[in-house]
Every structure is written in structure tokens, then in C-alpha cells.
Amino acid sequence: MAKGMYLEHYLDSIEGLPCELQRNFSLMEDLDKRTEAKKAEISELASEYIEKVKNLASEERVQHLKKIDSAYNKCKEFSDDKVQLAMQIYEMVDKHIRRLDAELARFENDLQEKLDSGSQDSSDEKQSRNKNMKDKRGSHARDKKASDQDSPKQKKMKNGPNISESLLAMHPSDVLDMPVDPNEPTYCLCSQVSYGEMIGCDNSDCPIEWFHFACVGLATKPKGKWYCPRCTQDMKKK
Incomplete structure (x- = not known):
């Protein structure tokens, strides 16, 4: 799901939240007013009872105390209702927060899947480039082999095997890390394919x-004839 869809759906879900909160806050405000009125009534009843208690009969005292008790119970009822409204408001807001967390988690999962998919595409693209490079090296090797077969007595070209410009520009370690065609010829003391100088x-x-220059300790091509370490050692033995 697109980022805009997540946001749109969440905004739709909380569209009525402000009205619901306003309604509950209004009810709480009304309960506060009624509670204050009852508290004032209790205060008046208590003052009246203290003032007249000496002159009241037992039955009148009981009736007066019942009025005070009833006012206290009503005040407690208003307070309980207010607590219930506060809990409803909390649960209402908490429900939307939990939904927001869930939507964010889903969005993050979708985003991670897209990133993983992009990484896989990038890896596939890299493998495709490596395959193309391998094909180029294989084509070069086949061309060289055909050239060697046509001129078996000719000396090898002074500039080395016909290495493509892309291979010349690559670092040796990059070439060695690439997949190698098992049919491609290898060279040098390292028994690797042709690359670099x-x-x-x-x-x-x-x-x-x-x-390879690096394998025989060369940085530049030496002047005159050059013999590899093995041939040099064999000539010394003779």
C-alpha cells in the first residue's frame, strides 16, 4: 500500500475523533457543574443541621441526615460518571494510537520489502554485468586461440593478449572475483585468466x-628481451 493510502485511511478513521472528544469533555464539564452544585447543597444542609440540631426531634434529625447522605451519594455518582468518561476518552485515544502504530509497522514492512527487492534487483543487475564481462572475456579467449592456431610459429604480440579496455581498467582483484568460464584459458604463475597489463x-x-605484471614484479615493460622466472631458472641450469 502506498504511503498516501496509509495516511488517507488513518485520517478517515480519526475524522470523528474530535467530535467524540468534544462531546465527552462537554459531559465532563456538565458533571463538574452538577457536582459543585451538590457540594454547595451538602454544605448548606450541614450548616442547617448544626444550627438546628438542638431543636430537632430524633425523626427530624434522621430525615435531615438522610438528605445530606443522598446529596453525598449523588455527588459520588457524578464523580464515578466523570471517571468513566475519562476512561472512555483514554481508551478512544489509545485505540487510535495503537492503530497508528500498526499502520506504521505495516508501512515499514512494505518499505523494507521494497528496499530488499531493490537490493535484489541491484544484485541481479551486477550479476548480469559480470556475465556480460565473462562473455566478453570468453570471446577474447576464443579469438586469441584462433589467432594462435593460425600463426603457431609466430612470437606472441608484444602488448600481451588482446584484453578488452574494460578489463584493463579494472583492478586485478575485481577480475579475480568475477565468475570464470571453465573453458577460458589461463596464464601466468597464478594460473588465472588474462587481465590488466x-x-x-x-x-x-x-x-x-x-x-601478469604484478605476478612477476613488474611495474613497466622492460627493454629488450624478457624471460619468465621459470625459463630463467631453466636456462641457468643448462
């Missing part, structure tokens, strides 16, 4: 051929 070993019999 690479250098080819000048030994035509080198089993690895291409190496």
Missing part, C-alpha cells in the same frame, strides 16, 4: 607464455 616470455618454448 601482461608481458610475454621471449622463450618460444615457454609453457606459460603470458604473465
Whole structure:
């Protein structure tokens, strides 16, 4: 449900609340007036009883005390009614507060579901980009393999494998975290796919051929011929 709908429904539910509160407050005000009137009546009856008690007969005394007791009971009745109205007002307002809390909880749940859905969409979009990147790398590998088959005796290109510009711009760790096509060829001492800047070993019999700069401790391409660590060690043995 949209945010506007939650607000609209809640406003509809409390539309009559001000009138109900006003009615109950008016009744409470009327009870206050009637209670004050009874208190004044009790005060007058008490004063009259004290003033005339010596001259009243026993039956008259009893009747006078009954009037005072009746006024007290009526005053208590008004007070009880006022307490009941106060409780009704509290429950009325509390009911709307509880409903507001429930509506807010529902709105927060809906909002969280939308956020979770948005995160999932973002994750799906990222996976789609990774898949596209993987397809590009696989296409590059197939192109390179075809090129190697057409020229088996040619030396590898000086600029390394035909790496796409998007891979060159990526950090090596980003590439390694991407899903890899099991059919894609791997290179270097790390046995990973091609990415970033690479250098080819000048030994035509080198089993690895291409190496990542970082894996062989290079920051820039060296001048002259370059041999990988394995080929260098093999040549020293000879």
C-alpha cells in the first residue's frame, strides 16, 4: 500500500475523533457543574443541621441526615460518571494510537520489502554485468586461440593478449572475483585468466607464455628481451 493510502485511511478513521472528544469533555464539564452544585447543597444542609440540631426531634434529625447522605451519594455518582468518561476518552485515544502504530509497522514492512527487492534487483543487475564481462572475456579467449592456431610459429604480440579496455581498467582483484568460464584459458604463475597489463616470455618454448605484471614484479615493460622466472631458472641450469 502506498504511503498516501496509509495516511488517507488513518485520517478517515480519526475524522470523528474530535467530535467524540468534544462531546465527552462537554459531559465532563456538565458533571463538574452538577457536582459543585451538590457540594454547595451538602454544605448548606450541614450548616442547617448544626444550627438546628438542638431543636430537632430524633425523626427530624434522621430525615435531615438522610438528605445530606443522598446529596453525598449523588455527588459520588457524578464523580464515578466523570471517571468513566475519562476512561472512555483514554481508551478512544489509545485505540487510535495503537492503530497508528500498526499502520506504521505495516508501512515499514512494505518499505523494507521494497528496499530488499531493490537490493535484489541491484544484485541481479551486477550479476548480469559480470556475465556480460565473462562473455566478453570468453570471446577474447576464443579469438586469441584462433589467432594462435593460425600463426603457431609466430612470437606472441608484444602488448600481451588482446584484453578488452574494460578489463584493463579494472583492478586485478575485481577480475579475480568475477565468475570464470571453465573453458577460458589461463596464464601466468597464478594460473588465472588474462587481465590488466601482461608481458610475454621471449622463450618460444615457454609453457606459460603470458604473465601478469604484478605476478612477476613488474611495474613497466622492460627493454629488450624478457624471460619468465621459470625459463630463467631453466636456462641457468643448462
